[in-house]
Amino acid sequence: MNRINNLFINNTKNILSVYFTAGYPNLNDTTTIINTLSKSGADLIEIGIPFSDPLADGPTIQNSSEIALKNGMSLKLLFEQLANIRKTTNIPLILMGYLNSVIQYGVESFCKKCKETGIDGLILPDLPTNIYVDNYADIFKKYDLKTIFLITPQTDNSRIKYIDSISDSFIYMVSSASTTGAKSDISEAQQKYFQKISNMNLKNPKLIGFGISDKKTFESACQFAEGAIIGSAFIKALTNSKSIEKNIENFVTQIKGLRPI
Amino acid sequence: MKYDVNKNGYYGSFGGAYIPEMLYPNIENLKKNYIKIINSPDFQKEFTELLRDYVGRPTPLYFAKRLSEYYNTNIYLKREDLNHTGAHKINNTIGQILLAKRLGKKRIIAETGAGQHGVATATVCALMGIECIVYMGETDMKRQAPNVARMKMLGAEVRPATCGNKTLKDATNEAIRDWINNPVNTHYIIGSVVGPHPYPDIVTMFQSIISYEMKIQMLQKTGKDSPDYIIACVGGGSNAIGAFYHYLENTKVNLIAVEASGLGVNSGKSAATLVLGKPGIIHGSKTILMQNDDGQITEPYSISAGLDYPGVGPIHAYLAETKRVNFKNATDSEAIKAAYQLTRIEGIIPALETAHALAILEKTKFKKNETIVINISGRGDKDMETYIKHLTI
Numbered sequence: 298m299n300r301i302n303n304l305f306i307n308n309t310k311n312i313l314s315v316y317f318t319a320g321y322p323n324l325n326d327t328t329t330i331i332n333t334l335s336k337s338g339a340d341l342i343e344i345g346i347p348f349s350d351p352l353a354d355g356p357t358i359q360n361s362s363e364i365a366l367k368n369g370m371s372l373k374l375l376f377e378q379l380a381n382i383r384k385t386t387n388i389p390l391i392l393m394g395y396l397n398s399v400i401q402y403g404v405e406s407f408c409k410k411c412k413e414t415g416i417d418g419l420i421l422p423d424l425p426t427n428i429y430v431d432n433y434a435d436i437f438k439k440y441d442l443k444t445i446f447l448i449t450p451q452t453d454n455s456r457i458k459y460i461d462s463i464s465d466s467f468i469y470m471v472s473s474a475s476t477t478g479a480k481s482d483i484s485e486a487q488q489k490y491f492q493k494i495s496n497m498n499l500k501n502p503k504l505i506g507f508g509i510s511d512k513k514t515f516e517s518a519c520q521f522a523e524g525a526i527i528g529s530a531f532i533k534a535l536t537n538s539k540s541i542e543k544n545i546e547n548f549v550t551q552i553k554g555l556r557p558i
Numbered sequence: 559m560k561y562d563v564n565k566n567g568y569y570g571s572f573g574g575a576y577i578p579e580m581l582y583p584n585i586e587n588l589k590k591n592y593i594k595i596i597n598s599p600d601f602q603k604e605f606t607e608l609l610r611d612y613v614g615r616p617t618p619l620y621f622a623k624r625l626s627e628y629y630n631t632n633i634y635l636k637r638e639d640l641n642h643t644g645a646h647k648i649n650n651t652i653g654q655i656l657l658a659k660r661l662g663k664k665r666i667i668a669e670t671g672a673g674q675h676g677v678a679t680a681t682v683c684a685l686m687g688i689e690c691i692v693y694m695g696e697t698d699m700k701r702q703a704p705n706v707a708r709m710k711m712l713g714a715e716v717r718p719a720t721c722g723n724k725t726l727k728d729a730t731n732e733a734i735r736d737w738i739n740n741p742v743n744t745h746y747i748i749g750s751v752v753g754p755h756p757y758p759d760i761v762t763m764f765q766s767i768i769s770y771e772m773k774i775q776m777l778q779k780t781g782k783d784s785p786d787y788i789i790a791c792v793g794g795g796s797n798a799i800g801a802f803y804h805y806l807e808n809t810k811v812n813l814i815a816v817e818a819s820g821l822g823v824n825s826g827k828s829a830a831t832l833v834l835g836k837p838g839i840i841h842g843s844k845t846i847l848m849q850n851d852d853g854q855i856t857e858p859y860s861i862s863a864g865l866d867y868p869g870v871g872p873i874h875a876y877l878a879e880t881k882r883v884n885f886k887n888a889t890d891s892e893a894i895k896a897a898y899q900l901t902r903i904e905g906i907i908p909a910l911e912t913a914h915a916l917a918i919l920e921k922t923k924f925k926k927n928e929t930i931v932i933n934i935s936g937r938g939d940k941d942m943e944t945y946i947k948h949l950t951i
């Protein structure tokens with residue numbers, strides 16, 4: 298079974314998904330970050346494919362992408378780094394990036410490589426649902442790659458239901474109308490929106506992302522969804538670290554309140 | 559018309575709307591309403607009146623006698639430089655501000671390269687009393703300083719884009735990010751035929767006034783409504799599509815689009831997208847763009863801020879693919895030379911962007927009985943600092 302589906306069958310609460318940009322802070326940190334996150338208690342990992350023009354991202358992820366590219370990261374190299382990742386961890390892995398990277402790699406070669414590597418899903422923010430359904434759904438399904446779609450406070454109910462109907466893993470609930478990046482608090486308006494979605498009884502589980510940065514925002518998000526996604530705050534935790542392993546352990550422990558193993 | 563966008567938002571295989579979900583409601587709203595609004599009689603009335611009384615249209619079609627003698631042919635200049643604010647860009651911003659008002663938007667954002675689109679946007683916002691924020695690459699803010707000052711005087715806030723090469727591509731990224739963060743009250747006035755569908759079509763509709771007038775003026779001046787050649791420069795491609803649009807189906811008219819090749823097509827410092835690029839996605843649209851094998855968008859270079867863009871509008875990708883338009887290019891130094899030539903021979907200082915179109919005269923042999931229209935997309939006041947460095951030419 299696809300590892301994402303498996304995760305949500307066994308867990309319905311406090312799921313922590315962590316995003317990082319491949320190639321940041323150092324070119325060869327990728328497997329260390331994944332293995333340490335996995336050991337420290339993260340439930341799901343989103344590996345960012347750095348892109349020169351990340352439209353949906355705020356300053357933190359823009360900056361990490363720029364540095365990753367300067368370090369020499371590419372999609373080809375990322376697949377090389379991940380070649381043996383399934384020997385060390387069984388955590389669900391999602392690739393997150395922009396469609397142009399996939400197109401230039403070659404859509405079918407990309408999917409094949411994902412399958413070989415043990416990638417479970419994709420988040421491609423600039424691949425809209427209609428283009429996905431018309432041109433990509435069949436090939437992604439052939440390689441058992443789950444596509445995760447976003448909904449936002451501006452997404453109306455009928456579209457939410459549509460997105461639920463074409464999804465088969467989880468729905469990425471964007472917490473506010475914004476690019477990625479940590480904000481400190483979750484407002485009442487956001488809570489209302491989370492509650493509304495929660496009451497819709499969608500068939501897919503939901504993870505809340507954008508602006509989740511610490512234990513407090515993680516816990517309040519988890520009241521309304523199966524879990525939450527942290528990106529920018531995690532990137533910041535990796536910045537200027539002496540030992541990224543230590544920083545990662547501390548970060549996950551702080552959020553989930555677990556002891557590192 | 560066979561070159562118009564199809565019902566799915568594509569020109570052949572180019573175009574579409576590759577946008578994050580955060581922009582879906584805005585783009586849907588535009589898609590559902592733009593044709594209805596633009597074709598409504600009250601819109602058309604207000605648009606036409608403003609173009610006439612405020613912008614100063616129709617712009618003249620001027621027979622450049624001395625330039626024609628020099629090249630031993632017949633050269634006409636479509637004088638978009640005589641528009642209010644000094645370039646074709648205002649044709650689009652007048653249209654889009656009227657569209658924004660009818661969509662109930664209270665805040666306007668725009669990107670700008672040369673600053674002409676920024677000035678044209680700031681101008682219509684002043685005219686309508688609407689808040690205006692313009693994103694401009696830091697590099698461009700330096701090389702087009704007079705336009706930064708104009709935007710500020712017009713009451714716009716100019717926000718520097720500090721990523722990448724700090725030019726037009728980066729300013730466009732920032733404007734799109736602003737829109738993601740302000741989806742409800744804001745309208746994004748894109749400055750060229752780029753971006754997600756329906757923007758390329760909207761901008762085409764507003765700029766097509768150029769060739770609409772050209773047909774009438776050609777008939778009056780020559781007894782024939784079409785020239786043998788139309789030449790225009792291409793950054794994203796808005797002045798070019800404006801000058802070409804009503805001639806697209808008349809294949810007797812040779813259409814020449816001129817990109818900036820910077821220090822030379824193969825110098826690594828160029829913006830000649832159609833020579834160097836391949837299909838991909840930039841700013842929400844599938845088109846031809848400059849990129850490496852990993853799909854990273856390459857930093858373009860041109861002396862001209864308005865042509866310093868690594869893509870072209872999807873309609874141009876299609877017109878190039880179908881060979882309806884012949885794409886050529888001109889270097890920095892060819893453009894400078896052409897600008898000085900027009901200035902000295904006709905007393906018209908063109909924008910650096912326009913100078914690239916003019917440079918084709920030196921590189922192409924035209925016959926004595928042929929007629930050529932060059933679209934003078936803008937005037938050169940903003941480029942004086944660059945021009946004056948080459949005064950010894």
Ligand SMILES: Cc1ncc(COP(=O)(O)O)c(C=O)c1O
Nearest residue numbers: 750793794795796797864935936
């Ligand atoms: C005078 C002038 N011409 C041409 C351009 C290029 O834009 P487009 O290709 O959309 O006409 C610009 C852009 O700033 C401009 O200011």
